[in-house]
Amino acid sequence: MFSTDDSIVAVATPPGRGGIGVVRISGPAARDIAGAMLDHRTRLDARHATFTKVRAGEDGVADEVIATFFPSPHSYTGEHVVEISAHGSPVVLRAIVTRAVELGARLAQPGEFTLRAFLNGKRDLIQAEAIGDLIAAATPMQVRAAFDQLDGTLTSQIAEIDEELFALIARLEASLDFPDEGYHFIEPQETERHIERVLSRLDRLLAGARKGRMIREGATVVVCGRPNVGKSSLFNMLARAERAIVDETAGTTRDLVSERLDIDGLVVTLVDTAGVRQATGTVEREGVARAERAREVADLLLVVLDGSQALTEDDDQLLSRTVAHRRLVVANKSDLPAAWMHRPEPDVRVSAKTGSGEEDVRRLIARELTGEESLRDPAAVSNLRHIGLLDQARTRLAAAERLLSVGHASEEFLLADLQAARSHLEEIVGIRTSEELLEHIFSNFCVGK
Ligand SMILES: Nc1nc2c(ncn2[C@@H]2O[C@H](COP(=O)(O)OP(=O)(O)OP(=O)(O)O)[C@@H](O)[C@H]2O)c(=O)[nH]1
Ligand SMILES: [Mg+2]
Numbered sequence: 001m002f003s004t005d006d007s008i009v010a011v012a013t014p015p016g017r018g019g020i021g022v023v024r025i026s027g028p029a030a031r032d033i034a035g036a037m038l039d040h041r042t043r044l045d046a047r048h049a050t051f052t053k054v055r056a057g058e059d060g061v062a063d064e065v066i067a068t069f070f071p072s073p074h075s076y077t078g079e080h081v082v083e084i085s086a087h088g089s090p091v092v093l094r095a096i097v098t099r100a101v102e103l104g105a106r107l108a109q110p111g112e113f114t115l116r117a118f119l120n121g122k123r124d125l126i127q128a129e130a131i132g133d134l135i136a137a138a139t140p141m142q143v144r145a146a147f148d149q150l151d152g153t154l155t156s157q158i159a160e161i162d163e164e165l166f167a168l169i170a171r172l173e174a175s176l177d178f179p180d181e182g183y184h185f186i187e188p189q190e191t192e193r194h195i196e197r198v199l200s201r202l203d204r205l206l207a208g209a210r211k212g213r214m215i216r217e218g219a220t221v222v223v224c225g226r227p228n229v230g231k232s233s234l235f236n237m238l239a240r241a242e243r244a245i246v247d248e249t250a251g252t253t254r255d256l257v258s259e260r261l262d263i264d265g266l267v268v269t270l271v272d273t274a275g276v277r278q279a280t281g282t283v284e285r286e287g288v289a290r291a292e293r294a295r296e297v298a299d300l301l302l303v304v305l306d307g308s309q310a311l312t313e314d315d316d317q318l319l320s321r322t323v324a325h326r327r328l329v330v331a332n333k334s335d336l337p338a339a340w341m342h343r344p345e346p347d348v349r350v351s352a353k354t355g356s357g358e359e360d361v362r363r364l365i366a367r368e369l370t371g372e373e374s375l376r377d378p379a380a381v382s383n384l385r386h387i388g389l390l391d392q393a394r395t396r397l398a399a400a401e402r403l404l405s406v407g408h409a410s411e412e413f414l415l416a417d418l419q420a421a422r423s424h425l426e427e428i429v430g431i432r433t434s435e436e437l438l439e440h441i442f443s444n445f446c447v448g449k
Contacts, residue, residue, distance in 0.1 A: 002435070004079075004119055007033060009100040010108035010448040011093045018088030023096045024448065025084075025105055026077045026113055031069055033103040034082035037096070044069035044082065054086060056095035057102075063092045077113050078120030111445025115438065118430060125430025125441070126155050129383060132445050133216060141265025145215050145378030154380050155429060161201050162425050168194045169418050176411045191414065192404045195397055198421075202394045208379030209387045211370040214299075216382035218267030219369050222294045224322070225304035226314035227251050227275025230332040233352035234304055235259070235272035238361065244272045251275060254287035256294055264366035265375045271298070277314050300326050300368050302361075307331035307349060308339050319344070328364055385441075386428050393424040 007027025013020070025033055035043055039053040044067055054065045066085045075081035086092045101107060109115075111132070118128045130149035137143040148154070171186040223231045227250035235244050239259040245252055257272040271294050274287030295301060301322055305315055319329070331338075331346035335354050348364055350357030367373055381387055400417035426432045 002115065002119065002438070004116055007080075007105045008108035008112055008116075009033075009097050009105040010113070011097060012083070012113075012448040013088065013093075015090070016088075017090065020085050021088035021090075021093045023084045023086070023093055023100070024076075024081065024108075024113060025100055026075070026079050026081045026108075026116060027105070028080060029104055030080040030082045031071075033100050033105050034067055034069070034084060036103050037099045038065070038067055038084075040067070046071045047074075054084060054092075054096060054099075056092070056099035059095070061092060061095040063087055063089070073120070073122070076122070077116040078122040079116060108447060109442075110447050111442030111449055112447075114445060114449055115442045118438070124155055125433065126158075126383075126386070126428065127152065128430070129385075129441060131449065132441075133383075135446075135449065138218075138260070138267050139262045139265050141215055141375060141378060142267065145212065145382050148378060148380070149382075154386070157201075157205060157380060158425055158429055161198055162422060164194060164198055164201075165418055165422050165425070168198075169415060169422065172411050172415050172418070176415070188404055188407075192401065195401050195404070195418075199394065199397050199401065202390055202397070205381050206387070206390055206394065209381050209390075211372060211375070212379030212382030213384060213387065214266055214369050215375070215378055217384075218269065219299035220269045220271060220297060221300045221302060221365060221369075222271045222273060222291075222298035223302045223304060224273050224276060224291060224295055224318065226312060226318065227277055229275070229304045229306040230352045231275065231304050232257075232272050234302065234330065234332060234350065234361075235270060237350075237352045237355060237358055238263075238270055251277075251279070251284050254283055256290050263362050266366060266369060268365065268369075276318055295322070295325070298325070300328065300365065302330050302365075303327050304330045304332050305346065306333050307346070308333045308336035310339055326368060328361070328368060330361065389424045389428045393421040396421040396424070 007029040009025045012022045012024040037054055037056055050067045055062045063086045068083050070081040072079050114128050114131055117123045127150050130146045133146035223235050225231050232244035232246045232253050236242055243259050244257045253274050259270050261268045261270055273291035273294050279285040279288045329346045331349045332352055334349040335351040348360045396417045400414050
């Protein structure tokens, strides 16, 4: 399904109006297609910004543009590419694309420019996915994590592991190929040492995986507690906006209210919920049911208690119902005298009224989600696809290690495990892929990327 011998075209800048808008054409005919709609008398020079005019179509649409020709292979896709920067008018950009199609280009599919970059060997699969992550990033930490992968950090770590595996496989194969000489090209103890080393490298990569995923995908944090303990006040404090209604009557919040925050580089969707109690009215009952469902999908709960009052039965019930869930117990209203010998000891005391303790809550949220005190550096692995394949590679290596530990491991069995581990690693980088996988990855991109 992937044709790469034709030329494709799309607007590469986001929809809407802007100072400039860029149309990208990639493929063998890119230079001729662009040349046919530009006023420029001579052909476009390589990597030279040419100021000229475009005339696109019978409606007389025209604009002043800068056209740049990137000859193959030194372009984004590895093919001939022309980028036409016009003024950012949707009418102009659409006319340029339409004209390019008349001249023989095809409308690009989502992610097709980056797909071509991958198919032409300009990017490996990790890097191609990182481009998607970088464009989608909502926090500087997400950009850093994506850029590291684009820069090849993960690629080279996997290549090092793969190299060691490859060398080991080669020596084991040599032993198989010359069985009569009674000579092992590699002793079992040495094989074991190599496998252990590869395993510990994989473990190091996987150790950062939870943090990496949290950085890449973000997390849902749900504020819960009985009515009136100050959930909405705490929510507003963290959102730094008066988003949710606060009132002294119990049962103020009915619906879920959510807000996206940047907590220490993490994209956190914070959700305020209705106070949990035996509700009377139908609206409040529905609110309590929604709160319950929100708790079930949360990555982290903030269980809010009123520190100025004795614990009630509702508090106790919620505490015991959430005990197995990842949670922080937050004692609010610390500006009032504490009336409560707390058990369990709260993780943090705050006053949503004065704002005291806000930094502690943020720090604890980040720590609970990532397992780290502070998020200075992104993790090497963050993509669930990569994590799954690393795990599978690890499983096969552990199996090989077990074979060795029981002694008499035949080279054939060892080799089967080691080769399987290698193929999982190759799938991460994209040395092995299927069309379905590529389709899945690139269809999540927008048109023009
Ligand atoms: N003194 C003090 N009062 C607070 C604090 N936080 C909230 N309150 C007050 O407690 C009352 C309830 O606050 P809300 O934030 O609406 O409480 P809630 O848990 O969202 O309540 P429901 O939505 O009804 O479940 C309001 O009168 C707030 O002003 C605090 O830290 N100190
Ligand atoms: Mg509320």
